Amino acid sequence: MKHALLLLAFALALIVSVAAFAIDPLPFKDDAQRQRFQHLTSQLRCMVCQNESLDASNADLAKDLRHQIFEMMQQGKSDAQIKQYLVARYSDFVLYDPPLKASTVALWFAPPALVIVGGIVVFVLLRKRAKPAAQIATNEMGDDW
Amino acid sequence: MKVRLIPFAVFALLVVLFGVGIVWNEHHDPNYVPSPLIGKAAPAFDLPKLDDPAQRVRKADLLGKAYLINVFASWCFACGDEHPVLMEYANKFGVPLIGYDYKDKPVDAKAWLARHGNPYSQVITDESGATAIDFGVYGAPETFLVDARGVIRYKHIGPLTAEVIAQELEPAIRAAQGAMR
Numbered sequence: 001m002k003h004a005l006l007l008l009a010f011a012l013a014l015i016v017s018v019a020a021f022a023i024d025p026l027p028f029k030d031d032a033q034r035q036r037f038q039h040l041t042s043q044l045r046c047m048v049c050q051n052e053s054l055d056a057s058n059a060d061l062a063k064d065l066r067h068q069i070f071e072m073m074q075q076g077k078s079d080a081q082i083k084q085y086l087v088a089r090y091s092d093f094v095l096y097d098p099p100l101k102a103s104t105v106a107l108w109f110a111p112p113a114l115v116i117v118g119g120i121v122v123f124v125l126l127r128k129r130a131k132p133a134a135q136i137a138t139n140e141m142g143d144d145w
Numbered sequence: 146m147k148v149r150l151i152p153f154a155v156f157a158l159l160v161v162l163f164g165v166g167i168v169w170n171e172h173h174d175p176n177y178v179p180s181p182l183i184g185k186a187a188p189a190f191d192l193p194k195l196d197d198p199a200q201r202v203r204k205a206d207l208l209g210k211a212y213l214i215n216v217f218a219s220w221c222f223a224c225g226d227e228h229p230v231l232m233e234y235a236n237k238f239g240v241p242l243i244g245y246d247y248k249d250k251p252v253d254a255k256a257w258l259a260r261h262g263n264p265y266s267q268v269i270t271d272e273s274g275a276t277a278i279d280f281g282v283y284g285a286p287e288t289f290l291v292d293a294r295g296v297i298r299y300k301h302i303g304p305l306t307a308e309v310i311a312q313e314l315e316p317a318i319r320a321a322q323g324a325m326r
Binding site for chain 1: 151273280281
């Protein structure tokens with residue numbers, strides 16, 4: 001039963017992925033180029049529906065940009081050049097992986113910094129608690145949370 | 146004693162943080178993307194006129210005077226909201242307002258302008274949307290201010306409102322014109 005369901009889900013997924021290609025077929029030279037294209041477009045944000053990648057989006061602009069990227073690949077442009085082309089027009093926002101620069105320092109370092117600060121706070125608190133363990137019983141404030 | 150205050154302090158900090166987040170989001174559109182084109186030369190374009198496709202408008206033709214480009218389309222819902230504002234302000238900007246018909250059939254655009262009125266000094270058409278990619282257009286309506294040297298000075302994404310015009314666009318137009326004198 002479980003296997004049958006899994007198989008069904010797999011078959012459905014296959015049908016859906018085939019349908020997705022049928023919507024917007026591009027004449028790739030070979031499979032490697034198709035894979036490169038999919039890898040690149042999945043790293044780029046669709047500006048119209050901002051939670052979708054260019055690879056997945058059905059927005060009209062995403063379609064135009066996929067064609068543009070395809071054309072640039074035929075012209076022998078590198079992934080970096082294609083990304084540069086898009087960033088020049090739509091800003092870093094098109095990249096799902098934001099570059100490290102002055103305006104993104106907080107984005108990159110705030111989470112690890114918070115983890116470190118939190119770790120220090122927990123460490124200090126635990127040590128404070130461990131030391132006066134003998135006194136806790138006589139603490140009239142009852143600080144034993 | 147002091148240790149006891151820590152959870153309260155953390156709670157208070159979170160309240161402040163969330164409060165700032167709420168206030169921030171009320172005044173800032175989280176979908177707003179600053180255009181990398183501001184301060185840079187507007188992309189070269191060469192597009193047909195809506196009323197006479199045989200005539201073309203090039204960026205070079207428009208140099209020497211500041212102008213506004215308003216990206217619109219007959220299919221664009223928010224453009225309908227913006228339209229009355231443009232009708233009211235088109236003559237008050239002090240610079241020409243050029244309509245940029247984006248990914249639209251000329252027939253539909255003509256009908257749309259006939260029905261709602263035409264605030265534009267001229268309308269250029271980009272049926273394929275290819276030139277709009279160079280302008281970084283991703284959602285009509287969008288409005289660009291281009292100065293006399295052909296540099297993009299300001300961009301607004303979404304419908305222009307009286308408030309946006311008074312607070313942002315008009316000062317930007319004055320600055321663009323002032324720099325030329």
